[in-house]
Amino acid sequence: MSVVAAKNLSLTFQTNDGPVHALSEIDLTVERGEFVSFIGPSGCGKTTLLRVIADLEQPTSGAITVNGVSPDEARRSRAYGYVFQAAALYPWRTIARNVALPLEIMGLSKAEQQARIDKNLALVNLTGFERKFPWQLSGGMQQRASIARALAVEPDLLLMDEPFGALDEIVRDHLNEQLLQLWDKTGKTVIFVTHSIPEAVFLSSRIVVMSPRPGRVHEVIESNLPRDRTLDIRETPEFLKIAHRVREGLRAGHSYDD
């Protein structure tokens, strides 16, 4: 069973200025354990597609399942964790209490909450920072805490919307490596939105190149890079070849009309 299966999916926003065609006839499947990136120009509908998967937007037409059920059912069974561009941590809660928030809502016992806090902060290398407040942590650490919070509900699927977009390049590189290790360790399915070609190629097992509005899937590029890669791989001919294909795909998908 595919984790995500979208068929002929379209979404039009009705606005005061008329309809905005955000997604058009998207066909896409994501299989268990994949790391799939959506890449494309600003406004091509990457976030909208992620939000449809998360049941935060309703498609205008077409069909979509998440874990074989409707996005609504998947949301209610906590099939996914969502990580936003900004860490979105509550400033008045410690890191541990931020991670605990969805667990409190789920009504888990204190002991179970604590076990999940410990396990997931360890996964993102934040053991020892439980009692800190978000503002006492660097931007990269805050984003790791928000990943721990998303993982704490133990979802099969992690939806990430440009989680490292606001961070400087060195921190971003480091987090990319850590995310890849986390993916390898946990076997989760990850869907990741990015603007960055190197980030998409470094992280993904498949790259979905989207074209400008109305967002369509222009091309899907498979990556055969080894799973246990380090940043050095970015200088290899194999990496550069895939990056080149992504760049060509973005160029070909772009009409330059608007």
Ligand SMILES: Nc1ncnc2c1ncn2[C@@H]1O[C@H](COP(=O)(O)OP(=O)(O)OP(=O)(O)O)[C@@H](O)[C@H]1O
């Ligand atoms: N709630 C909404 N109402 C009206 N239009 C919207 C709404 N949400 C998004 N849009 C429009 O839909 C299009 C797709 O937006 P979306 O945020 O999905 O693009 P994106 O590819 O994620 O862009 P970026 O890379 O800049 O984040 C844009 O033109 C946007 O203005």
